[in-house]
Amino acid sequence: MYLSRFLSIHALWVTVSSVMQPYPLVWGHYDLCKTQIYTEEGKVWDYMACQPESTDMTKYLKVKLDPPDITCGDPPETFCAMGNPYMCNNECDASTPELAHPPELMFDFEGRHPSTFWQSATWKEYPKPLQVNITLSWSKTIELTDNIVITFESGRPDQMILEKSLDYGRTWQPYQYYATDCLDAFHMDPKSVKDLSQHTVLEIICTEEYSTGYTTNSKIIHFEIKDRFAFFAGPRLRNMASLYGQLDTTKKLRDFFTVTDLRIRLLRPAVGEIFVDELHLARYFYAISDIKVRGRCKCNLHATVCVYDNSKLTCECEHNTTGPDCGKCKKNYQGRPWSPGSYLPIPKGTANTCIPSISSIGNPSKFNRIWPNISSLEVSNPKQANVCDNELLHCQNGGTCHNNVRCLCPAAYTGILCEKLRCEEAGSCGSDSGQGAPPHGSPALLLLTTLLGIASPLVF
Ligand SMILES: *[C@@H]1O[C@H](CO)[C@@H](O)[C@H](O)[C@H]1NC(C)=O
Ligand SMILES: *[C@@H]1O[C@H](CO)[C@@H](O)[C@H](O)[C@H]1NC(C)=O
Ligand SMILES: *[C@@H]1O[C@H](CO)[C@@H](O)[C@H](O)[C@H]1NC(C)=O
Numbered sequence: 162m163y164l165s166r167f168l169s170i171h172a173l174w175v176t177v178s179s180v181m182q183p184y185p186l187v188w189g190h191y192d193l194c195k196t197q198i199y200t201e202e203g204k205v206w207d208y209m210a211c212q213p214e215s216t217d218m219t220k221y222l223k224v225k226l227d228p229p230d231i232t233c234g235d236p237p238e239t240f241c242a243m244g245n246p247y248m249c250n251n252e253c254d255a256s257t258p259e260l261a262h263p264p265e266l267m268f269d270f271e272g273r274h275p276s277t278f279w280q281s282a283t284w285k286e287y288p289k290p291l292q293v294n295i296t297l298s299w300s301k302t303i304e305l306t307d308n309i310v311i312t313f314e315s316g317r318p319d320q321m322i323l324e325k326s327l328d329y330g331r332t333w334q335p336y337q338y339y340a341t342d343c344l345d346a347f348h349m350d351p352k353s354v355k356d357l358s359q360h361t362v363l364e365i366i367c368t369e370e371y372s373t374g375y376t377t378n379s380k381i382i383h384f385e386i387k388d389r390f391a392f393f394a395g396p397r398l399r400n401m402a403s404l405y406g407q408l409d410t411t412k413k414l415r416d417f418f419t420v421t422d423l424r425i426r427l428l429r430p431a432v433g434e435i436f437v438d439e440l441h442l443a444r445y446f447y448a449i450s451d452i453k454v455r456g457r458c459k460c461n462l463h464a465t466v467c468v469y470d471n472s473k474l475t476c477e478c479e480h481n482t483t484g485p486d487c488g489k490c491k492k493n494y495q496g497r498p499w500s501p502g503s504y505l506p507i508p509k510g511t512a513n514t515c516i517p518s519i520s521s522i523g524n525p526s527k528f529n530r531i532w533p534n535i536s537s538l539e540v541s542n543p544k545q546a547n548v549c550d551n552e553l554l555h556c557q558n559g560g561t562c563h564n565n566v567r568c569l570c571p572a573a574y575t576g577i578l579c580e581k582l583r584c585e586e587a588g589s590c591g592s593d594s595g596q597g598a599p600p601h602g603s604p605a606l607l608l609l610t611t612l613l614g615i616a617s618p619l620v621f
Contacts, residue, residue, distance in 0.1 A: 191510060192465055194479040208480055210462040210502035210510025215306040218299065218454045219268045221474055226264055227294040233282045233446065234261050240283050241444040243315055249443050253280055264295075267449045278314040278450035283443045284430060293447055295425040297454070298330060301474040302486055305418045307455035309384035314448035316379075316431025317371055320346045323384055326422040333424060337384055338367035346428075354385040359392045363417050380450075386418065400557075400580045405504035419459055425452075462502025462510060463487035480514035490515035507577060 194211035197204055226232065233240070234255030241249040254260040262280035269277055284291040309323070323336040340346035349367035357364060371382045387398065394404035408415050430445045438444060458467035460476035464487050468475050478487035480502070481494040490499045496516035503511040556568035560579030563569050570579035584590040 191462065194465055208512035208514045210504060210512055211465045211479065212460060212462055213457045213465055213467040215455055215457045218303055218456045219452060221469055222297045222299050224264050224267065225296040225298065231281050231293050232263060233280045238283060239443060240446055241441060246438070246441055246444045249441060267452050276314065276450045278448045280448040281446045284445035285442055287437055287439060287442050290428065291430055291445065293427040296330070297423045299421055299474060300329065302419055302421050302459040303456040304459045305386050305420065305454070305456040308386050310453040311382045311425065311449060312451040313380045314450040315446060316433055317382055318427050318430055318447060319432055320428035322426040322428065324424040324426060325420045327416065327419060328421065330422045335365050337365065339371055339382060340367060340369060341372040343367035343369055354388045357392070362389050362392050363413060395580065400578060402507045402577045403580060405507060406577065409504045423454070460487045480512050482515055493518050
């Protein structure tokens, strides 16, 4: 099940069959850019939307600290033990490997004991704020596919902002605020992701959910990507078709999960009490043992391979596109404007290949042979039109799969897989119609939901 075939040639990472947690198989629909099929015209290439596998993106980033000399140990200093403020003879010394806590230790292999971590200097200059920016840069647009998880080795900071950039660090936007007291720290009402909805999913919130405490998991902070996906794909992300439909049609939503850089702004260390203990300032510092960022190169659905070479990520573009994100057509392939591939129709999407420039062909009939009409191919190749009844996707709520291409839904349901209550979409569910069991008993009024029907864009 979890065999993902990695062709690792030197610094190249590649996916062929993509089977990765936490989206087993489902994301894997888009793991091939083209395939050979047979039609009346003989063997031809059929092109499909495709994307690289989701992977651990911390292997490909550069980290920068501000202020640059904020790491502890130069000069050596002592600090108080985690959770024991009266044992203050621990040492940080940058020149002794066993006592050093350099930034790389935020990303090394965890699970060992004792764990390794980055640590800042202590709050010697109190009341001047102890603030640190940790900037993670990919020099490439990437799409986040799982929660960002930061594990603090000390207490979690009292105040922190996670920021993102989409333009290689030129401009920054907040992603989420974290505080023990949101109102006091940021003049924001505390919220949790669970308070959001499909329509407010892009709202930037301040959360107190991860405030300081010494309970289980109290060292961890999340930025909740999966909870946000779930507003579209359902609780266990079972209906990715619906999420894909929204990502396809709503640029703002797609951009929300896309970054080139992340910045963790540590604004106030864990104090844990109302007052800072000025006699023991060596109690206060930041320490991070692990940062998890999973995602994939953004290749606009024109590549399954993303190469890491010379410390740089680049999509290996197909469909005669080019550029670091496959964001334009190759020379001599500008017969129509570039456009990104599309996730729809599920499961193979639409490649939107770049086609030869008119001047470079000369003969239009030859043009047709080189570039077969994809929609006519779909009809002549029943295998790939299998949309609503395959190992991954099934019509839900009593819908039946018609000709393998669309679900016929009971009257009360809609959506590509009949996954949505019709009244929910119309915002008219009464108190007794929204919850109960689906009305399987009334199949007389079957409604055709077309494949593209789910793509009604949200208005943000
Ligand atoms: C951290 O970055 C922000 C901008 O994102 C900047 O305003 C602030 O001064 C920086 N703080 C430090 C300590 O460098
Ligand atoms: C792109 O163009 C080359 C010729 O330069 C052709 O062989 C190839 O099949 C084309 N691929 C796609 C996906 O359009
Ligand atoms: C492709 O084929 C479909 C169905 O055969 C037809 O409706 C459509 O007009 C064709 N498109 C082009 C660009 O030839």
